[in-house]
Every structure is written in C-alpha cells, then in structure tokens.
Amino acid sequence: MVFMQKKNFKLRYWRRSSQILFFILFIFLFLKTDYSGTNELTYAVNILFRIDPFLAASASIATRTFIWLMWPALIFIGLTFFLGRFFCGWICPMGALLDSCHKFIPHGREGRISRLHTLKYYLLGFLLIAAFWGLPAAGYFDPFSILVRGLAVSVYPALNVAATSFFTFTYEEMPAWINMLTEPVYSFLKITILPFRQNYFELAFISLFLLLAVFILEKLERRFFCRNICPVGAFYAVISRFSLLRGKGGSKCGKCKNCMSVCRMGAIDEERNISPVDCNLCLDCVDICPASKISFGYKQNEIIKPSFAVNRRKFIGTLALGTVLPFFLDARTMAKRPDPYLIRPPGALPENEFLGRCIRCGECMKICIGNGLQPTFLAAGLEGMFSPRLNARTGYCEYNCTLCGQVCPTGALSELSMKQKHATKIGNVFFDKNRCLPYAKGIPCIVCEEHCPTPEKAIQFREAQVLNSKGEKVSVKQPFVVDERCVGCGICETKCPLPGQSAVRVTSAGESRNPENALPTLSTMY
Amino acid sequence: MHRRDFLKQVMLWSAGITTAIPSFQIVPELLALEKQPPLVTHAKGKDYYQLVARVLEPLGGISSFVKTGENVVIKPNMAWDRNPAQAANTHPLVVKALVELSLDAGAKKVMVFDRTCNEERRCYVNSGIQEVMATIKDNRLKFIHPDSRKFIPVDIKRGKAVKRLEIYKDALEADTYINVPVAKHHSLSRLTLGLKNSMGVLGGKRGQMHHDLGQKLADLATVVRPKLTVIDATRILLRNGPQGGDTDDVKIMDTVIASTDPVACDAYATTLFDLRPDEISSTVAAYELGLGEMDLERMQIIQA
Numbered sequence A: 001m002v003f004m005q006k007k008n009f010k011l012r013y014w015r016r017s018s019q020i021l022f023f024i025l026f027i028f029l030f031l032k033t034d035y036s037g038t039n040e041l042t043y044a045v046n047i048l049f050r051i052d053p054f055l056a057a058s059a060s061i062a063t064r065t066f067i068w069l070m071w072p073a074l075i076f077i078g079l080t081f082f083l084g085r086f087f088c089g090w091i092c093p094m095g096a097l098l099d100s101c102h103k104f105i106p107h108g109r110e111g112r113i114s115r116l117h118t119l120k121y122y123l124l125g126f127l128l129i130a131a132f133w134g135l136p137a138a139g140y141f142d143p144f145s146i147l148v149r150g151l152a153v154s155v156y157p158a159l160n161v162a163a164t165s166f167f168t169f170t171y172e173e174m175p176a177w178i179n180m181l182t183e184p185v186y187s188f189l190k191i192t193i194l195p196f197r198q199n200y201f202e203l204a205f206i207s208l209f210l211l212l213a214v215f216i217l218e219k220l221e222r223r224f225f226c227r228n229i230c231p232v233g234a235f236y237a238v239i240s241r242f243s244l245l246r247g248k249g250g251s252k253c254g255k256c257k258n259c260m261s262v263c264r265m266g267a268i269d270e271e272r273n274i275s276p277v278d279c280n281l282c283l284d285c286v287d288i289c290p291a292s293k294i295s296f297g298y299k300q301n302e303i304i305k306p307s308f309a310v311n312r313r314k315f316i317g318t319l320a321l322g323t324v325l326p327f328f329l330d331a332r333t334m335a336k337r338p339d340p341y342l343i344r345p346p347g348a349l350p351e352n353e354f355l356g357r358c359i360r361c362g363e364c365m366k367i368c369i370g371n372g373l374q375p376t377f378l379a380a381g382l383e384g385m386f387s388p389r390l391n392a393r394t395g396y397c398e399y400n401c402t403l404c405g406q407v408c409p410t411g412a413l414s415e416l417s418m419k420q421k422h423a424t425k426i427g428n429v430f431f432d433k434n435r436c437l438p439y440a441k442g443i444p445c446i447v448c449e450e451h452c453p454t455p456e457k458a459i460q461f462r463e464a465q466v467l468n469s470k471g472e473k474v475s476v477k478q479p480f481v482v483d484e485r486c487v488g489c490g491i492c493e494t495k496c497p498l499p500g501q502s503a504v505r506v507t508s509a510g511e512s513r514n515p516e517n518a519l520p521t522l523s524t525m526y
Numbered sequence B: 001m002h003r004r005d006f007l008k009q010v011m012l013w014s015a016g017i018t019t020a021i022p023s024f025q026i027v028p029e030l031l032a033l034e035k036q037p038p039l040v041t042h043a044k045g046k047d048y049y050q051l052v053a054r055v056l057e058p059l060g061g062i063s064s065f066v067k068t069g070e071n072v073v074i075k076p077n078m079a080w081d082r083n084p085a086q087a088a089n090t091h092p093l094v095v096k097a098l099v100e101l102s103l104d105a106g107a108k109k110v111m112v113f114d115r116t117c118n119e120e121r122r123c124y125v126n127s128g129i130q131e132v133m134a135t136i137k138d139n140r141l142k143f144i145h146p147d148s149r150k151f152i153p154v155d156i157k158r159g160k161a162v163k164r165l166e167i168y169k170d171a172l173e174a175d176t177y178i179n180v181p182v183a184k185h186h187s188l189s190r191l192t193l194g195l196k197n198s199m200g201v202l203g204g205k206r207g208q209m210h211h212d213l214g215q216k217l218a219d220l221a222t223v224v225r226p227k228l229t230v231i232d233a234t235r236i237l238l239r240n241g242p243q244g245g246d247t248d249d250v251k252i253m254d255t256v257i258a259s260t261d262p263v264a265c266d267a268y269a270t271t272l273f274d275l276r277p278d279e280i281s282s283t284v285a286a287y288e289l290g291l292g293e294m295d296l297e298r299m300q301i302i303q304a
Helices: A011-031 A053-063 A072-083 A086-091 A093-104 A119-133 A143-173 A176-192 A204-219 A224-229 A231-240 A258-262 A284-288 A312-329 A351-357 A363-367 A403-407 A418-423 A447-451 A491-495 B003-019 B028-035 B048-059 B092-104 B120-126 B129-135 B169-173 B194-201 B206-210 B213-221 B262-273 B281-288
Strands: A246-248 A295-297 A373-375 A388-390 A428-431 A459-467 A473-481 A504-507 B039-044 B071-076 B109-112 B141-143 B151-155 B164-168 B176-180 B182-186 B190-192 B228-237 B250-259 B300-303
Touching: A011 A086, A011 A093, A011 A143, A011 A284, A053 A072, A053 A119, A053 A231, A053 A351, A072 A086, A072 A231, A086 A093, A086 A231, A093 A143, A093 A204, A093 A224, A119 A224, A119 A231, A119 A312, A143 A176, A143 A204, A143 A363, A204 A224, A224 A231, A258 A284, A363 A373, A363 A403, A428 A473, A447 A459, A447 A491, A447 B206, A491 A504, B039 B048, B039 B262, B048 B092, B048 B228, B048 B250, B071 B092, B071 B169, B071 B194, B092 B109, B092 B129, B092 B176, B092 B228, B120 B129, B129 B141, B151 B169, B164 B169, B176 B194, B182 B262, B190 B194, B190 B262, B194 B213, B194 B262, B194 B281, B206 B213, B213 B281, B228 B262, B250 B262, B262 B281
Parallel strands: B039 B300, B071 B109, B071 B176, B109 B141, B176 B228, B182 B228
Antiparallel strands: A246 A295, A373 A388, A428 A504, A459 A473, B039 B250, B151 B164, B182 B190, B228 B250
C-alpha cells in the first residue's frame, strides 16, 4: 500500500497547517492558564504535558505508581505505533517554533546523520533510571517544560514590560490624537494577549537562556535538539522502530541527494534509506524528489532494519551513573535539614514524592494569581531547580484560590477543595520583634493583621506600653501569631510596609505535608 | 467649628487681604459650616436597592448631585475577596442603585472601581459587584480595574501627617465623586467608614498610611472630596475586620446612611456600633481640619 505521492499536491502544506494549528492551540491554552472569573479552570490548559509519554514515564517511575492524570499520553504512544514520530513533525509546538525560526537562524550543514544522534537515548535512559532512584531531572530536558517555563516566567512577563513601557510612554508624552490611536490598541491587547498584571519571576534569565539554547543549537544542525537531545523524541523513536507508516526511498534515481539534504531530522542516508526512528514525517522529501521516487506507506517494515546505534556498554554505564548519582543527594545538608524558607504550594506532596512528580513546567507559577509562586534556585538542590516555592515577600498565596492544584499536570500538587485548602498549612509565620514597628519603634501598625485572611485571624494583638524612639511612653498593639490558625499564605509578609525584609516571615515550619516539621505546642513536649 | 475659630479665620483672612500676603488661606468650608447644620439621612428596609433612592430623597434626590453630562465616579469598597454575606465589601445592590440613579440623572459617564487588597479580579467577582454591573446594559457605565498609569502624585497642601500622595486621576477629575463605603470593624482605626474607603483611590505603598492613620485619612480627605457619601450599613462586620470571613461576626442592620458632609456621615454611622464619634481618630482629625461636623447634636438627622 503506497500513497501520498502526487507531485502537484504539496504534502508539506498539510504538515505546516497542522503545526500552525497546534501551535495556535498551544498559545491559546497558555493564555488561558489564568484566573478567568471563577476558581474552576474551564480548559484543560495542561494537556500538552499530560500527553507527554516521557514525563508520564518519569513521574510514574519516580513515584512507583501509574499516574492516572497522565493517561492521555497512552493515546500518543498508541498512535506512534502506527504513525511513527509524527508528533515531532506535526504537533510538537517546540518543533513548530524551530521550523518557523529556521530561516532566521544562520545554520550549518543540513541532512547528514549526526554523530550525536544517539545522545538522546543515553539521556532518556539516564533520566528514567535516575528518576527511579530519586534524582528527578526530567524537567530540565523535556521540551515542553523548557518551552512553557521559558514563556511563563520570562518571555511573557517581558512582553508585558515592553507593552506597558511603550503605552505608558505614549500616554504620558504623546499628543491626544496619537493616544486616540494607541489607547484602543492597548485596551485590546490587554483583554486579548497581555497578562492581567505584571508578574515578576526569579530565574527569569536562566529560564530564557535554556529556551534560547534550543534555538541557538539550531546553528549547528537543523532540529539539533530534536535529533540529539529531546527525551520525548527519544521515547517516540524507540516506539517508532515498530511503527507501521514508513518512508521508502527510490532505488533507481538520479542520485541528486536532494532528499538527504532537505531532511530536517537527518533521517535519510546515502542509500536513501529513511530511518523510521529519526523521521518525523515532515514529507519534505516527497515534495522535493524530482523523480517522485519517495513514498510513505504501511507495511514497509521489510525496507530497512532501523538501528539505534546505541553502544551497549556505554548505555549500561549511563544506567549505572543514573543509579549511583542519587546516593550523593542524601549526602548533602539539606537531606538532614531542608531549607526553612522552602515553602511549597498548597497541596504539595511530601518533598521526595513532590520532586519526583514535579516536571518544572511552570504552569503553577503562570497561574498563581498572587505572583507568589517562584522557581526555586538551589534551595531544593540542583535537582530541585525550577520547582515552585512561595516567595512571600513578592507575592502571596490567595486564600480562596486553588488554581495551582488544578493546573498541575502530574499531581505533584494535589487538587484541593476549598475546604481542604483552608485546612492546609504550607508554613507558619514568625515575627521579628527587632524590626516590627510596634515592638521595635513603638509605632502603631496593623497591616499584617488587617490582611490576615483566616476568618478568625491568625494574627492577634496584645496591647502593650512601650517607649518609642523619643523615649515617650506609648500604647501600641503588638501582633503575635496563633499557630493553629496560620496557614502560611504569606500575605502578611507581602504587605508588611517595612522597606526591605519583612518583619513577619513565613517558614515551612508546621507545614501539613511534613509531620517532622510540626510546631511545638503548649500541650506537647518538644 | 467654634465661633472663636471662625472669627479668628475671618480676621486672618481680612488681614491677609489688606497686607496682600497670599499665605493666609481662608478655608471655604468653615464659612459654609457656620450657615447650617449638615443633613444626615438614614433609612431602614429590606429592599436595599430601593433604600438608596429613599435615603437620598431628603437630600434632594440624586439630581442635586449628578447633573446631565457630568462625569461621575462611584467608589464602593470591594477591596476583599469576600462574598456579600461576609460584609467586607459594599453591598452590590447599593452600588447598582447608585449607578442606575446616576445614569438616569443623565450622567455622561459613570465609573466604578476600587484598588483592591486581595487579587483584583477575585475581589470584583466575589464581592458580587461585577455580576450586578454586568446586568446594567449601558455603555456609559465603566466598571474597570484601575490603570496603574493614572495614579498621579498630588501635594497635600493642608496635610499635617502626609504631604504627598499618589491619587487616581479619574477620582480627582470627576464632576461628582460618590463615596460608597461599607461600615465595618477595623482593628487599628476601630471602624472603617467613608474616610477610610478613600484609600481605595491611592496608589503606591498604602501600608505606610497606617502610621498615624487617623490624621493621614483626614489629610487625604482634603483632596479627595466626595459630593455625596452613602454608607452601606445593610449588614455590618463587628469583629475580625476589615475582611471578616465568618458570618457570625456579621450583624444585619438593613440601614443606609447618606450625607454631603463626609465627617458627619461617618460620625453618625459610628453610633451603629455603639461607639462615639470622638473614638474614631479619623473623624476627629477631619473635624479639626474643618472638613465637616462630628457633633451629633449639631447635625440634622432625618430618618427617610
């Protein structure tokens, strides 16, 4: 059975349309990853991660359970058995971006099978075995994690900075007739693509560089990342070995090698054999072949025997490395005492399981309406980079919001009901009496108490007579925290009017997910 | 205003004119206050929408505040991510009534906004105000989130505790500014009423207002001048203010209070909590700045 061979009918347009369509869908879902007027999400905004078989495998292996949330990945595994790596060529938003940027990035050689193309298999093997032994690093290499995280914490906020600066300039400096033109544009952009408010993120630059690196590698080779690094691609490649739909090169042809040089995946060799493990079915070769010798069809398994060219000894060595390295993690101080300011979002699983599942996609940070969730740098170790934490000085956890748990594609943050959320303690606050105004200066201030969201406030006062800085005796209300009520949302730390560091700080002490972190009480001995 | 102070002002004023020294400023409202005791109206009833029109009647109805072609700003309290039953925000029906009355009176534009404490969109939605605003199909109504570019620095010339604040441009430029606070408990100022509600038009770091809050609110009231204050006391929050969250802390009062005098309006509302006006520092400070009356004896209080 052979089809897709008509010359006058450009097959690549179909592929391109598919890429554009799925990219638009991807951007649409990215923009919809936001509060929409109700606390319930109306779209499956995290679907891109849930169809990713590599992330599903990694998170499932790390937690030794099948993560049902990621069942859609099974569909794509199944489809790959029929269609090969069609995902990479027709659907992947990262691939679509790379293809669309191809013309603008000065590039090196094309075609030709890369010497590095086996790297991705070693990487895949390493990532999966390391995940099993407790070193979760899938999120550093997964293309969607890199893409969404880069967009969410870096590109998108920067886009808003640019737009706001421009329209503030026109608003303040330009004559009225220009504003008649610019203001409607700004309003339109605000309700369509711009974020509701300016968010700020730690690691904005590192996230951007990781994303840019994927594009810079394009200089070395077309689709360098997809050919040599992408663990999702590697996962699909393994399945594609058995795929039914395959390309077949012509046996008698003019040897123009156009197909070989046009192939973005380097899947075509000197003998015009098309390797199903590398081919992403872009169909450019079909279109370009002057003699129409190339065709794609089913039941062509006998055509070539694809090989991964993976060196068995090296592969076993990689697995051994993935097994040994995790033991070093527990040799660090944080294994004995975790960073006290590492406050995980509400619904976060116990730390090891949390990190095992967390794919560093940045969805929770994108949707956090208080701009409280930030990518962690080194506080959770090298393997915990980009995992979410609450930085309560720049943003807080909104009391009646449960969006982060809804958006998490792997269940690293469990979905909480409002009642559960109100009962979940992510930390506890402490007052620094050397800085807090009513304690340190005798100046009245109640901002923390005013904002404390628990119905019966977790921050209470004691009336006290103190000397102020002039030596006068004044009566002030001094705040203290009632541990049983404090949920650790951090709004007090965000709103504390002191410049610089807040006089009230959240720590992870007392967090619900870790009984070892329990706070002392009057009734229990410590 | 005491007669003696009044005479003193008049003398200074005359002296100022005769010696042509511009630094002597006569405060116009001091003169106005001597003329007539301020009128404070209050009305009680279950129909909150209808209550608003009723409470405005003795004041001459909405038409004495909103004229045809005017820009109107209606400033409710919708600072918190709380629902109407929790009494942290102005009741949606009270806001709706004021908006519709203003539109009917021929306003060119009616703006409704607040700078919130919790996340902006959540507050607008959960307060119930967004929902009722959506039912008003009139494009003269602008129910908006404040635009950060429009907070402009304003010198508070008469300010005693604060000299400069960032204030929302539309609030300053409105032909008619209507302040619609909800009456509720507050741990520092004891109550939050009309003067406190004006903090919703401030930009910048509002937390710093809390040192010497009463005086700073009075200072703010010298530049943010509502033509009309309507206090929503349909249900009041007695404890755990200003955001509450527990309906056990809420008392149903079914009352709305209105006045052109922002200080008198606050002073009267204080009595609903069994407190005296002089226990509220902002009321006292505003009175001392001559912004209005705080002595209940010298007000004309009418039940509408």
